[in-house]
Amino acid sequence: MKDLNKYWLQIAKDQLLGRTITEVRYMSQEEMEGMGWSHRPVIMVLDDGNAIYASADDEGNDGGSLFTSNEDNPVLPVLRNLR
Numbered sequence: 001m002k003d004l005n006k007y008w009l010q011i012a013k014d015q016l017l018g019r020t021i022t023e024v025r026y027m028s029q030e031e032m033e034g035m036g037w038s039h040r041p042v043i044m045v046l047d048d049g050n051a052i053y054a055s056a057d058d059e060g061n062d063g064g065s066l067f068t069s070n071e072d073n074p075v076l077p078v079l080r081n082l083r
Contacts, residue, residue, distance in 0.1 A: 039078035
């Protein structure tokens with residue numbers, strides 16, 4: 001059996017290491033609806049066009065909050081559906 005930690009860590013490194021965040025925004029209402037979600041998470045767009053955002057779980061059932069180590073702003077919350 002593969003070492004899942006090593007496997008997924010390598011995928012994460014391949015996608016994220018050395019990249020630059022070029023845009024930060026909240027998911028649009030239209031994007032959220034297209035995902036079938038009721039919450040809009042923060043999206044970070046990288047220099048290769050890859051978009052990174054949090055989901056409530058591994059199945060992608062809804063948008064998720066981002067937690068940080070910043071003492072003043074430890075959570076970047078999701079925004080609720082406004083419609």
